[in-house]
Each structure stands twice: as structure tokens, then as C-alpha cells.
Amino acid sequence: MSEAMAHKRPALLNTFIYDFIVLWVILAAVPFLWTVWGSFKVEADFFSRESWWNAIFGTATMRETGAAFTGDGYYGAWITRDFWKAAFNTIIVTICVTTISLTLGTLGGYALARSGKNYAFWILIAALVFRAMPHITLVSGYLLPFFQLNIWGVLPTSIIVLVAINQPFTLWMLHSFFLSIPKDLDESAMVDGCTRFQAFRLVIMPVMWPGVVTTGLFSFLLGYNDFAVTAMLLSAENQTMVPKISSFLGSIQETGNVMFAVAAVVSATVPLFILVLFFQRQIVSGLTAGAVKG
């Protein structure tokens, strides 16, 4: 449709459309490109008092390190300030959160999609309300009990909490994916001799992979992007990347090593870039799956 109509569009409108898109892409992408570029400079360039051309040419970087690019920020963040440990923790947290969320979510989402009872409907509505809870309000309910139980500060606690916070969303999304698989399929399987669980495992899961991958991406993002839970529930030595970056800010700005934080920020952004690069289609389909089902 669009291509057929394109040549009938007035030239002025066309120019406007192209200009607008170019502007939007600049807005969307340039902050990232600028920060990635700047992370290889010294602070005097990236936060230049004289002219931002310095950041492009690396005038101060040249003066201080002898080359136009420097990895000092990365060295400082990853080695001096132990960012590698935070990265490692993030890997553990995201992998665990994603797998546990999906395991619980597929089971629950399947039950919700197949039940048809009133209580299943109310569970979904409750999940919708839970989904709207600001995470920090829940965190303020965790702290005191967690101190009492002496489980504050360690990774497993944060993982379980993130899984739970993630459940409402996961349930909704998987539930709508399961609804798109015909009920006949599991019913044939049960008549053919499967238990409900066998039907789920042998017949439904093999055709559910696209939905599971898509939902998994969003679980991953939740675990990866979280700040409220990990910042409050992890002790300093167990921090993941995002709270670690935030704790950099306080201490580093004073010592003038803000470039450590910039390098850490860029490092934490790279996996997200790669994710979008490879899973663009699934992300788009996941965003719209919720919309179609309402």
C-alpha cells in the first residue's frame, strides 16, 4: 500500500517525512553513539569546558595519554573498581531470573489459558494490578522481614524477588501466547494417553518456543534493567551492574574519575545493543502481542 501510494505523495510531504525520520533517528541513536565515542576519551574532553569539538578530536586525550583514544576509563571501571564482579553478578541474576520466570510462567500461563473458570479470570486481573505496583513500594515491604530472616544482601533473594515481580507480566504474556494455540491439541494428546502435564510438555511446549523466546527476552530485560530491587536488596559486594554504576556516581565524581562511570555505562549498554540486533523481530512481536490481546 505505502509503496504504491508513495509516488502520489506531494514532494513537500515527502521531504517532511524524510526530515522527520532523520531527526528522530538522530534523537534516538546519537546519545548512544556520542557516549560510546566519548568513553574512549579523558574527562577533559568528554566534559570539555572549551569546546565539544575536543570530544571529537580528543585534544586533551592526546595531551594526557599520547593517543586519540584511551581505554583508561574501562581499565579503571573493570579492573580498579571491580566492575567485572558486578558484570558477573548480573549474568547470574539475569540467567536465573529468566529461566525461573519462564518455568513458573509457562506452567501458570498455560493453566490460565486453559482453565476458563472464573477464578482464572480474577487471577489475571489481580496480576494486572500487581503489574502496576511500583517496585519500590514492594521493596519497602521486603527490607524489614529480610533483615529479620537474615536473607538480605545475597543474590538468591534478589533473584526470587525479581522473579516474583516479573510474574504478573510473564503470566499475561505467556497466557496470550497459549491462547493462540488451539485447545484441540492438548485435548487430543490427553485422549491419546497423556496426562495434562505430558500434554503440556510433549505437545504444547514444542509449538510454544516463539512465545517463550519472546517472553524470555522481556524477563531478561526486567532482570537486567532493574534498579529499585537490586539497589536496595544487594549488599555492596554482591551488587549487579546497574546499582554498581549508581554507587560509582557518588564516590567517583569527587575523585574526578567520572570516566569510569561512562565506561561502565557503555559496557552495560553493549549487551542490550546486541539483543536488539538479533531479536528485533521477537521484541516487536512481544510488544504487540500484549496489544492485540488487550
Add this chain to the structure above:
Amino acid sequence: MAQIRLKNVSKRWNKFVGVDNFNLDIADQEFLVLLGPSGCGKTTTMRMIAGLEEITEGEIWIGERMVNKLEPKDRDISMVFQSYGLYPNMTVYENIRFPLKVRRIPQDQHHERVMKAAAMVELEPFLERRPAALSGGQRQRVALARAIVREPNAFLMDEPLSNLDAKLRVSTRAQIKNLHHALKTTTIYVTHDQIEAMTLADRVVVMNKGLVQQVGTPMEIYDRPANTFVASFIGSPAMNLVSGSIENGVFTSDGIRIEGLPHRASGAVTLGFRAEDANLAEANGQIEAPIYTVELLGEATMLSMRVAGELVSIKVGKDYRAEIGDLARIAIPASACHIFDQSTGARIEA
């Protein structure tokens, strides 16, 4: 193989009644057809037998076992779904083999049994394909093969032919009939197509709004409908129904008068007669009315005329020609008349 018995079976969702007090004994090896209009509870009944739907009230027995609490897998039945329910990620061969695999039937029998089932429904050339690469008729046959690959107590089939085109429907219907003849497995078959019901069934159950209207052989249902619903549902065109009154074996209404009926009832009744039982009258007929339309069907001509406010259809010879508005005289033999109670709709016997 087994007999199946339904005792006072009901299904309700909140207040909505899907199936109401269903009682039936299905004999071993019988081919039973559930027939009724859309939404009358046929699928629900079948799914309760299969264990896919919880039973609100009553008991279902398969063979000597009460199965109310049994899982579908433990009822040992096989089912063919309206939309086939094939496993899209498995080949045809794996689809047919699946019931053997999950029921832990010894591996060495699998190949032989799958091939035998595939041969019965002529599927051998397609065994390595996935369901997505099959036509509707072929998918239908995979579903059948998957049902017959083991020897269950009973086959349940829910409108298995409804997704096929007219020609394929006729040939697959024949195939099902032949399979039943060969395997002699008790079969419950759901349809809303009365031709399927008439051609396949040993007995037909006619349902409406969750209630059983009549149980009988196809001939009984056609010849002696139990009430006006069955009368108007079976036959093509449906039985003509005219309300009027009867007195001393004489039925009268506006534009119609039939004498010599054997019925002793009197009062307000509904008269039923089939289009094919009426004829052109030689002299003065039981109906005399202007023709409303004339339809040429090829093998016959269908007249319709307005009698007592109803349009009635009359099947006459294929060479009959008349204009709309012409007066026609129709003879209805008293022996071909059915009398129903006007308020309950129930059949009144002679």
C-alpha cells in the same frame, strides 16, 4: 470395546444449562450419531464422555467402570476433533505413532501398527510430511489413523467431516462407515448434517437445547418423529406443520380438511405431513389453494402454497408446470399424516 452408559448426565455453567439430564445406553459395537442444531450440546456430551469436560451431575459408565473421576487417558477412548488436533511439530508418521508412544506400548509393535492404520486410510505416501503440508482431507485421514492405531473402547468423532468439501465428504463418509464395519468399535459421532446421520447411524439421538428429543434408528426418526422439533429438523425439506383442530378423526384448518384419521384425540393439534407424501389430487383434494412459488429441482418440482398462515411444500412430478397464482388441488393420504399436541408438541399416536 465396550458399551457406554449415561445416567442422568447434566452439564451446567453457572446457570446456563448445556446438557440436561441425558440418559442413554450405547450398545457394544454400535454406531451412534448425535444430531441437532448448532449449540444444542452435542460436543459437550461427547467431551463429557471423553473426560475433557467435568460432569456437573450424573454418571458415565464405560464397560464396567464408572468413569466420572477418570482422566481422559484412563478412559481408553480415541477421539477425532473437528479441527483435527494434529501435532504440527511431528510428521504424519509420528502423529499416528504418538498414542502408542505415550501409552508405553512395546516399541517393536509400533511400526507395524502405524503402517496398518496408515494403510486403512490410504496415507502411505504422506508419512514423512508435516500436517502443514497436507490438504484438509489428508489431515482428516491422519486424525482417523491416529484414532484407529490402537484398539480403544470407543471412537468419538466430533463433526469430523465439516471442514471438507462436498465431494470429499461423501468419500470420507464411506471410509468411516467401512472402518466401523471392519473394526466394529463402538462409535459416537457428532454431526448437524442429517444425511450423515441417516447414512452412518445404527441409532440417532436428536438433541435440542441440551435435551434429548428422540432416540431411534434413522427410519424410526424419519417415519415417527417424537415431536414437532424432530419433525421439523429431519427431512429435506422439513415436514410441513399446520395448526388446526381435530374432531372424530377429522382435521380442519383454514384451507385444509383431512378426513379418516385414525386418531381419537380431539381439540387443538398440529398436523404434520411430508412434501413427498402429498400428491396432486384428481378431483377435489384436501388442500385447495393458490400456488405461492414453483421450484424446479430437476428430479421433481416443488410447489409451495399458503395454508392456515403457513407455507407448505408439496413435491410433485418433474413434468408438472403451473404459474404462480394458479389454483392447485393437493391430496394427502390420511396414513401419511402425523398429529402432534399443539401445546407440548409431543406426538399423538393413533
Add this chain to the structure above:
Amino acid sequence: MPNKTFFAFILPSLIAMVLFIALPIVSVVVQSLYVSHEQIMVEVENCQPFGGCSTELRVDTAATAALREEQPLGRFNGLGTYVNRAHLATTELGVILSSERSIGEKWAQILNLPFYKALIFTLVYCFVVTPLAMALGFTIALAVNALPKVTKGPIIFFSLLPMIITPLIGSLILYWMLSPNGILGATIQHIFNDPTLSLRASPALTWGALLTYGVWTNAPFSFVVFYAGLQTVPGDTLESAMIDGASRWERIRYVIIPHLAPLATFVALVQLMDNFRVFEPIVGFSAEANATSLSWLIYNDLTGDSQQFGSAGATSVLTILGVVILLSPVLVRTWREFKHKAV
């Protein structure tokens, strides 16, 4: 599905949600009714060899610690926390409203009360960012839809980045660019020719930066959903509108927008929910002097040197009430539909 099977499947998920979402809500409510113990004072008689004795009050550290250990919740305070100055500030509000000042002054004073300051910013953020982001997203969707096919993929790729980015990181990136020495901050100073202009110094600039960040990070979601919706606009309707003589704008107005309306409700709901918990940008922009949000208030209570669970709890409860009010149209509608279906 029989009840037993249903619960067997959903139980793990349900337990997780009850333990870590429902119970914490209860715990928050309970906490909000307590305040931490006051320090226990003891009178100590201080006798000097030659000066006689004097009594003085001292903090009994050991006893205080023991009491806090014993009753970690603190002492019962009823609704006291809710009405104090840091929350609903009923007394202060009454004084301000009944004073003889002008509306502007009253407003400024209300903005000085921490809870109202946070509430107002949160609401402004919700109700400014959501419609702007939706409008921007819709425009991008229309524009991208008009582009040749090959360019769509890369544009969608770049468009997704602002949404997928970790909120704290995204706001840091913008913050650095906007800081006085950053590329944008320096440019702004240059444009307004005011070398003191900075985020820290100017509340208006802070609000503007936060709202811009909000639109930047929210627009991609609207874009993607609307773009997907545009692919399903019925071609026939569009063509018959063209034959009927509808202009380009009229086609958008009478065919495309009505088609996308249900999607718009969905997007608005999701984005309102997400924007109501706005929090990371305030940390990222170090904006707390000029703008705070409800979530940030709770965070602040929990992170300080002495964690104020009672205060955090009260703000949390008020926030949850806000969420429920925000969701109430949806809940009421769902309830009605459900009633309707059941009868």
C-alpha cells in the same frame, strides 16, 4: 481443567506472587502504622569528687539497641505518620490554605511539602509524557510506514534503543550530555548566553529535561504498537475512503485513527502504569533538589543513614492507592463486563 490440575500448574507462580507481592503490601501497611522507637534516656547521677552531684539525661545505647532488637517494627503510631509533615501534612496544608496569601504563593508553599512536591511531579510526568510520547510515536509510525521497505528495519532498530535501555543508564547518558560541560548543556548555555544556566540551578530546566527523557524513552513503545496496528488497517476501507474523495488527512482522521483507538487505550494504560513509578531518571539526573517522585521518596527514606520504614511504608501505601485510582476505570469496566457475562 479440573481445579486440582489448575492449581498444580499455577501454584509455584501463585506462591511467588503471594509471598513477594501480596504479603509485602500487607507488610507495608503494617509498617506504616509504626514509627521507630525513640532513644531511651536514663538519668545518670554524675558525682564529682568535689563538686557534689548533678543528674543528667543520657542515651542508654544498650537499652535502645535491645528494644529495637526486640520490636523491630518500632512503636505503634496509628495514622500519625500519614498526617505528619512529610506525608499528607494535614495541619500544614490547612494553615497554607486558610492563610491570606495569593494562589501563587500558596502553590509555592505546597510545593515545599515533600509529599505534594513528589505527587505533583509524578502526576505531571504521567500526564504530560504519556500523551506526548503517544503522539510522537504515532507520527513516527505514520512516517515509517510511508518509507520504502529496505529502510524500515534499521530505523526500527534505532528506534527501539531508547526504550530497551536501562532507565538509569539512559537517564545518565542524557544527563551527561546536558551537564554544563556536556555537549548539550554547553550549547544551551551558549544559546541563552547565560554561563550559569544548568540543571542544578534551574528547576524549569530539570523538569524539562526529565520530561524530555520521558518522551524519548516512551515514544518507541507507542511507535511499535501503532506501527503494527497500521499494518492491519483494512485496505478496502482506505481505498473506498479515497474513492469517496477523502483527503490524506481525512483518511487518517476517519479511518486510521478509529482503527487504532483500541490500541491507543492499551498503550495509554501501560504507559501510565510505567510512568507512575518514575524513579530512575531522578537518580540519574540527580534531580532531587528540583523534582522528586513518589517512588523516589520511598527510596530516599530507605537509603538514608537511618532507614525510616514507617515513613517509607506510609508513602508506599499512598502510592498504591494512587495506582488503584489510576487503574480504577479499567477495573470498573472489567467488573461490569464480567457481571454482564455471568448473568
